[in-house]
Amino acid sequence: MTAILLRGRVLSFRSRPRDREDHASYLYETDGGILIEAGRIVAAGAFTDIAARAPLDARIVDHRPLLLMAGFIDPHIHFPQMQVTASYAANLLEWLNTYTFVEEQKFAEEAHAQRFAGLFFDELLRHGTTTAAAYCSVHKASADAYFAEAARRNLLMVGGKVMMDRNAPEPLTDTAQAGHDDTLAVIETWHGKARNHVAITPRFAITSSPAQLEAAGALVQKFPDLLIQTHLSENNDEIAYTMELYPEAKDYTDIYARYGLLSRKTLLGHAIHLSDREMDAIAEAGAVAVHCPTSNLFLGSGLFDLKRIREHGIRTAIATDIGGGSSYSLLRTLDEAYKIQQLRANRVPPIESFWQATRGNAEALGLVHKIGTLEPGTDADIIALDANATPAMRLRMETIGSLEEELFLLQTLGDDRAVRHVYVAGSPV
Ligand code: GUN
Numbered sequence: 001m002t003a004i005l006l007r008g009r010v011l012s013f014r015s016r017p018r019d020r021e022d023h024a025s026y027l028y029e030t031d032g033g034i035l036i037e038a039g040r041i042v043a044a045g046a047f048t049d050i051a052a053r054a055p056l057d058a059r060i061v062d063h064r065p066l067l068l069m070a071g072f073i074d075p076h077i078h079f080p081q082m083q084v085t086a087s088y089a090a091n092l093l094e095w096l097n098t099y100t101f102v103e104e105q106k107f108a109e110e111a112h113a114q115r116f117a118g119l120f121f122d123e124l125l126r127h128g129t130t131t132a133a134a135y136c137s138v139h140k141a142s143a144d145a146y147f148a149e150a151a152r153r154n155l156l157m158v159g160g161k162v163m164m165d166r167n168a169p170e171p172l173t174d175t176a177q178a179g180h181d182d183t184l185a186v187i188e189t190w191h192g193k194a195r196n197h198v199a200i201t202p203r204f205a206i207t208s209s210p211a212q213l214e215a216a217g218a219l220v221q222k223f224p225d226l227l228i229q230t231h232l233s234e235n236n237d238e239i240a241y242t243m244e245l246y247p248e249a250k251d252y253t254d255i256y257a258r259y260g261l262l263s264r265k266t267l268l269g270h271a272i273h274l275s276d277r278e279m280d281a282i283a284e285a286g287a288v289a290v291h292c293p294t295s296n297l298f299l300g301s302g303l304f305d306l307k308r309i310r311e312h313g314i315r316t317a318i319a320t321d322i323g324g325g326s327s328y329s330l331l332r333t334l335d336e337a338y339k340i341q342q343l344r345a346n347r348v349p350p351i352e353s354f355w356q357a358t359r360g361n362a363e364a365l366g367l368v369h370k371i372g373t374l375e376p377g378t379d380a381d382i383i384a385l386d387a388n389a390t391p392a393m394r395l396r397m398e399t400i401g402s403l404e405e406e407l408f409l410l411q412t413l414g415d416d417r418a419v420r421h422v423y424v425a426g427s428p429v
Pocket residue numbers: 078092096100203204231234295321324
């Protein structure tokens with residue numbers, strides 16, 4: 001297989017930027033190169049250095065003046081909700097019952113799930129998202145379709161068959177036993193096949209009986225390396241109902257902890273309305289709070305408290321939460337997150353936002369040895385971004401002189417139009 005040498009401006013994060021001046025936290029080369037062989041990154045740095053190391057027959061692809069970086073990672077998204085986005089609802093529970101639990105029933109049908117698996121990955125890639133952690137539907141067929149399509153495209157995808165055995169329409173429920181057995185079958189069929197990663201996925205405490213959370217906990221015991229994904233404290237009515245269902249728990253977070261579902265592997269979608277006790281418990285467990293800004297604004301759920309989350313030492317991620325979210329674009333998502341933090345008097349530097357959408361999200365998934373950076377040995381999932389993608393962006397670019405300003409423009413005005421090229425494991429898509 002011929003080596004590929006990409007040329008362009010190259011950006012890759014080494015660590016979370018502590019502040020705007022933390023230039024050591026990233027590699028930035030204005031004339032950079034990325035050498036790729038057999039789907040992996042061999043080296044990234046100054047073009048002349050990388051070119052000197054490249055095999056003589058390496059194919060050079062010149063992307064100047066585009067910005068080359070690791071593909072975006074979306075660590076919380078719902079595969080069966082492509083036709084739920086833009087549904088008009090007052091709040092989370094109305095939105096779930098009126099639209100979401102209706103739409104997801106269609107994924108019982110294999111042909112429907114297969115069609116949408118293709119559409120889903122098309123849409124992610126168009127937006128520069130090369131890895132996602134997705135909730136499939138309750139139906140095993142939806143997870144089979146999701147992972148089969150990811151394998152066919154050689155994409156690194158995380159996903160899980162949703163476990164839900166109550167408080168939803170009958171066609172959208174399993175049982176504690178069936179949820180366990182189907183999840184086990186999905187793990188055995190798909191985990192580690194091609195680039196697939198299976199996550200244990202109890203939807204949230206409202207739709208899982210104590211017996212089902214116990215069954216999910218048993219799966220965690222059996223497969224301690226697997227990710228766990230669920231929802232936590234998104235909406236005040238949700239929290240009140242949850243505590244009625246689990247009166248013995250100290251709080252919402254404690255429900256998951258009691259069933260062995262709160263660990264370093266746990267992705268907690270939303271995590272908006274949390275007490276200090278809950279934040280301490282989440283930090284101690286090493287679980288991840290996943291901010292879903294466009295969803296939180298769209299459903300009126302609340303404003304993620306990044307400053308308090310950080311002060312408590314909680315690991316973070318940022319995600320779209322389609323179909324509660326209103327954009328597939330991580331750029332749009334960073335913009336909305338920035339605005340939410342502005343309302344909380346907590347200004348986030350763009351360099352930190354771009355770390356979060358790439359390396360930060362990879363760390364949250366425990367996959368930074370494979371994705372999220374341009375480090376040697378990692379998979380070559382790479383995007384080329386264009387800060388001149390639209391007339392409005394081009395005009396603003398006339399006055400821009402630094403990387404920081406360019407990143408801020410990309411996140412403020414950018415969307416799928418700014419994603420000019422996408423490479424998956426070294427191959428252009
Ligand atoms: N809580 C439980 N299920 C869901 C879902 O599908 N979307 C969102 N935003 N919150 C949830």
